Amino acid sequence: MRDHKPPFTKVPDNHAVTDRPSPSRLTWLTFSAPARFYDLAGTLAPACGLAAALLALAGLWIGFFVAPTDATQGQVYRIIFIHVPVAWMSMLLYVAMAFWAAIGWFLNARMASILARAIAPTGALFTLLALWTGSAWGRPTWGTWWVWDARLTSELILLFLYLGYLALVAAIDDTRRADKAGALLAIVGVVNVPVIYFSVIWWNTLHQSATITFGSAPKMASTMLWAMLLMTLACWAYAFAVIFVRARAIVLEREGANAWARARLAGRHARM
């Protein structure tokens, strides 16, 4: 893989980075060097993980114990504090994945491609969680595990898009080709998402009587909003933590033979 490096990143900064771990001047390209990103992510990941745990604890406590019971749905509605943030993340992460994949493809930036690869499984997980929690919510309120409602269907298709990306990059052995092919697929997917979304909505409204909509939900109490906000931040922090850890693993996988990576690993083994 090493002889496939793009010219952009061929600068022998690996040794320089080993000598000077902190760059004298921060630019927007500073952390595009895998070595620096590795260190930065190593510092940030535990902090993000801790923040995710604390925010989730606070959010769940407010959501489950402080927020008032819903007048129409009773206790069941409380799953909203997991369901909605998770659904937001599932869509946001797909766009983020496509963005970094595109940057990695067009600018030949290794770190961006690694980030895209690191985001995908987390995005798929959030999508799955959104479907799962939605299903668990739908059972008591709608009386069924699944409805072919526009929102549910488009979320399911989003899961298929994630799975397609994951399957494609996993099937290609050559790392550079996998990154680029995945980038192209992610971009095509992003272009298609609005089309799919609207087609699903029209399909639904044209051919099925309206199912239960969220539009008639009562106004939220402020504690509910707080719980939602905390849980959203917790999801963000969790996503950052996991993506940083996964990106570090991918960096090591790809650059493990380089001097800086050997130095880092040797240092860790020495400490242990």
Add this chain to the structure above:
Amino acid sequence: MNGAVFAAVYLRDLRLAWRRRVEAALPVAFFIVAASLFPLGVGPEPQMLRQIAPGVVWVCALLAAMLSMPPLFASDLADGSLEQLLLAPDAALAVAAAKDAAHWTISGAPLVVAAPLLGLLLGLPSEELPVLFVSLILGTPVLSLLGGVGAALTLGLRSAGMLIVLIVLPLAIPALIFGTGAVAAVDAGQSPSGHLSLLGALLIACGLGAPVATGAALRIALE
């Protein structure tokens, strides 16, 4: 786009398909066999069959188009001619467009022709058959164009066939929805023109975008 390359590749693919006629007829055979399984699986009630007919025909057309995708570039990759083709100036786009067009001519058009027959088998009323036909005329090129992207992305991979299905089917959902929607609209006593217009718009968008993506995917696969 390089017109000479387009014509050369398109005619060459047609000639190759003509020399392997049985192979070229496989997608339409799959289409008919797969659609004939539904009455056996669902039961022969005419009312039910009539209701699911557009969906069955469309889903089987989708699968037939996707399953016929893997060989699109594979044999040219295997004998090295694909790399030679891409050496011509601005060739990637022309090769991609020609391959998509050839795929539709060889695999897509027979599906369109066979679809009314399947519609009759499934008991679709005669006023809905032309709509099904037109929706497939507009829809099968979309499938060929999208499938071309999948075929180029999975070029040379071990599990290319399954991957194409997994990658392309979510992208093909709008075509499926509008295509079956047009027939269902006639069934409900409405005009199918809205759905057919959307399908046409989808075809134009795919015609402009998909060959570019396919060409880029070919370059990625061969670099």
